[in-house]
Amino acid sequence: MTIDVSGQEIILDPYDYDFHEDPYPYYRRLRDEAPLYRNEKLNFWALSRHHDVLQGFRNSTALSNKFGVSLDPSSRTAEAYRVMSMLAMDDPEHLRMRALVCKGFTPRRIRELEPQVRELARTHLDSALQSATFDFVSEFAGKLPMDVISELMGVPEPDRARLRELADGVVHREDGLADVPPSAMQASMELVTYYADLIAQFRRDPANNLTSALLAAEIDGDKLTNDEIVAFLFLMVIAGNETTTKLLTNAVYWGARNADQLAEVFADHSRIPLWVEETLRYDNSSQILARTVAQDLTLYGTTVPPGEVLLLLPGSANRDGRVFDDPDDYRIGREIGSKLVSFGSGAHFCLGAHLARMEARVALDELVRRIEGYQVDEDNAVRVHSSNVRGFAHLPITVKAT
Template structure:
């Protein structure tokens, strides 16, 4: 165990509570203090460590041996444990189990299948955004950013339109955290149960009537077992786990990305004006948003064997947060990191989708959705104004973004 007496002063010098609503409003001053004053941080009250510097976060992502995913990636006590894979799929597994599921899932989640969605993403974007333009004043989340990613995931899974609002509501409930409650709230537990029931029924129906959707592909996917040489397939629980993961990782994070991009464009009107003038800059707008204010702010690892960062040893059995949001603002890596500057080169340094064994399988899809969606937005407007006094932030340990974002647009 760490010397908690010696480390207790750290949290007094730099208070860091991942559950605090004030922290959710603006985590970046805290991150800056952590990088400068306590880059390898220990919180004795909540019993977790945190890595704030880019170099340490990068190293941690690449160290899949000493830093384990097997107990999940969330600090919530109810989500942390040996059964985390039931709701987080292969995200909460180490190799070889992780690689087995990833290979099977990849059979259905191919780049071709994702690229084939491009036309549908464009059509869905136009369908939702044209209604927003008709209104001129609307909630960007409820009317656009929250609809598009859920529709895309639903198209992949073959979920009918009539069920998508229900699934998005359950997804929201899974993420939301109550102020002062340091665990998964009851509503989130029930949301997981509802999602499990829904997807189990969907799988049962699809087994009877296989189609060309992702669920059918997952049901029929096979790979050779490295140990036995026999064919292996996904179990029903493994398919459900992946589908639940898709709802959160494939829906909520992209919703937040779409909204964070618009928000920071509005906050930096000269940058937004550049994209409105030249829509070819949209992919760079997406990349700078991923760096500057990423949807996924932090992920957890369990220390499987003692690991050293600088002169600090984190003992086996401990929990350590990889502060992605802090790594992406590290002044040792990014020039003028607290400036939102579209067009900077982040290709080799971006931590937003992780690195190594657990690099995000949906990174390409998230970028595709954001690029298509944001291009449609700026192609059709002269300007945007946000009613920031009535904007509402999501309160989640891992995910950062807006639950409500009232906007007014001037149409071209």
């Protein structure tokens, strides 16, 4: 669905369902007509051009993470770190937390996880492919990332389905409500309680998993507290689960919309990482991230004072024609390099970027190995409604099995 917003007043409303359907015409006008945008009603500013978004990510002095990265009013508090961990911290607290977490959340641990990711992907595909037509979200993409996170953490298999339900509930947003709904708050509390119990269990009886590694992490006698580990595990659910689900669904959706390019992927599986990268650029999961202005910030002749909320729009930056040729064309194999801002940049660059890419590569590889092709039922596809994440809640597909 393409929405014509030309000739109208530019209104960026991250809670608007029409915006969720297709934000890119809005972004284009923002980049061209209001690169520093102001929304008086919702009380925020926004940057949409690639250069500005990239510099915003890197400027952790003028732009603070202290109140978190969500626009939702109930989430923007000095207590945001309790559920968003290092994503809601500035240095030196952020640097300390990241250094300790990196002791457990290592590249080696992620590499060693790949066989389990592949096994989980095969298990879910075995079930999904019992039918030629199935919901790609509920049967595969919505299960795998949370199960991978649970595998990392040491969550017992019988608990994983319930945790997936809670994770879905945390990110749900209701039409007309510009904040976190009560159901999401309840799901968040249940998740936090579960993770607190899990940490207590592995403190008593350590095992070979991320939770135990975080409990053991130490730098010069400094260790993570239980509450800090709970916050990081919760952050993984928000930043690592839902975004990877959406990455998978967006890749499958845009692959189907560009059948000639998808055929090249099926013919040559070495193109799967390129499929992932172009999806991250063209329609990335994480579209909007908030910052709090910490000192006078002058852009385009306007000074934004401290205390204001400034949104960085990586979803717009990745479509900026000032940086990418034919940015609105989905072109697997295009030169992207270091220009991608889907995982942020600077001090807060996404710690889970390697995990997300590995999951997507493995999941899509397993899919294309098992089928000859697929079609998406666009008429029955349903987008998720979120103030910052873009993707599908339901994506029915019909596959042609090998």
